Amino acid sequence: MTQSDFVPVTVLKRDAFSETISGHLADRPDRRVAFRKLEGLPWWSRPIARFLARREARALKAVQGIAGCPVLISADRRGIMRDWSEGTPLQLAQPAEAAFYRDARRLLREMRRRGVTHNDVAKPQNWLMTPEGRAAVIDFQLASVHRRRGVLFRTMAREDLRHLLKQKRAYAPGLLTASQHRMLTRKSLPTRIWMATAKPIYNFVTRRLFDWSDGEGTEDRLEREGPRIAAALDARADVTGHYTCAFPLPGRGSGLYTFAETGTGPEALRPDLPAGVPEHLQCVPRLPRDAGGTIDAALLSLIAANRLDEVEARLQAEPELRPVADVVLAGRLNLTDRILR
Template identity: 35%
Template sequence: MMADCETERTLKRDALGRVELLKRGDEFRIRRVACGSRVPLSRAVARVLAARERKALETLDGRVAAPKLELELAWSRAPSLGGTVPRPDGVLVREFVEGVALCGAEALPRNFFDLLAAEVRRMHALGVCHNDLHKEQNVLVRPDGRPSLVDFQLASVHRPGSFTWRARVAEDLRHVEKHRRRYMRVGRGPEGAEIDVLAVAKPRRGPLAFAWRRVGKPLYNFVTRKLLRTRDGAEERRPSSGPWPRWTEPIA
């Protein structure tokens, strides 16, 4: 007889809801419960973000290194640790991706950032832009050393070739190159492939990114940190003092 789905533990809880690790036998899933809190409008904001993630993952449909949506209702109906069953209209269940965040990886293949850029471009070709790749925790390093993208709450879906698509594509790729420069600069990168950051031009922000930094980001931080009192935007980042990952053979 098939085992029941159960909540293994709560991974995160804030004003927008909670993220849970679910288990059934040796299978695992991640469930986002967009229930909000007592903070005004928190449920509405949580559901907007969950809807964005759902649309992005539906569009990708497992065609890039990103989680697939789980459609089996048993996972959505599993009780939370407190015994309550979440309302189905506020739940998103996705595949569990084994891996460690980029900021915590102890080893990387020499061509890791080439692989990451290729996955991001594959995502873009399907019309999806991540819009949150500046956070190292949104890039996972899987056990085989390959990258995977997670946390699509801020993702957007566009017609490839449109103005907005081009602007956001450029921003996603700029953040990939920022990570590359930071991890592969002289003294950190693999021997023979280190980047001299003084000799190589830094990726420039586009007009959309400039406007976001001057207007959008302060407003976003005010809403998330002051009104909703979440830690969203608190970036997990490898300290400049390291330790930095060791480099392994490239992956074919």
């Protein structure tokens, strides 16, 4: 299977280390797949990106056949292709049934038998609830395949389980047993050392250099800059509607994202706007609106934050929004999968 067999449909996210695209196989339009593309990356990130891709491919090969793990199709220097994992991210599904958490433990147990630890299940978006109510995991970039079942392996496997229990505490706290409560309060010694030494450095690199800091100041920016953006766009006869919201911005907390309903392009609007804001200005022929004509601010906020799972849930519930929303989605400017914290 080669990249030429892949038909891209939607860019899901993009960062310095890869671009993730959903699509289907050329000869099987009914088979939805995901492709982590490694081409076109900045020169400085390529060695890290290829290192992470090799880890992911190795881990995916090791977990093939485990229910709830992605099915690997191909992996080479251009990227990794896998079957699409159907399901709802944990922060949306919020499972409250004991059966889900039993199945999630089964999944981690089977991975452990293969010598694999995921190492990133602290993120709820890496857990899925399948349409059948079972557990699935995605994003194996940080996963490890262990040749020896020594202290390091046992510690990392324990941390995977502890992070699953943290998800259980968040969404179904009443299901936690006494022993699980104790496990949550007792970090392993390597974890405590990591938290005290390496974690601050890790946070600096990921949050200051590659990631997004918290959302502090978001409302202040909207209150300060929002009216100026609105006034500038209201003064233009060729803009028939607009909406501005916050979105995660690399290393600087949050940025402002403005959607403008207009037949012109952003280069024509920028001279009338305050210098440097908004960070993203997307011009669209139509904005999604409700039956009364009010702009659907909630849907646009989800698109600005690139929260595609939640967007899709809205569109499935309200299919009349899809024709307009699909056009906005296709041209969206924020392709990170981060969220404001």
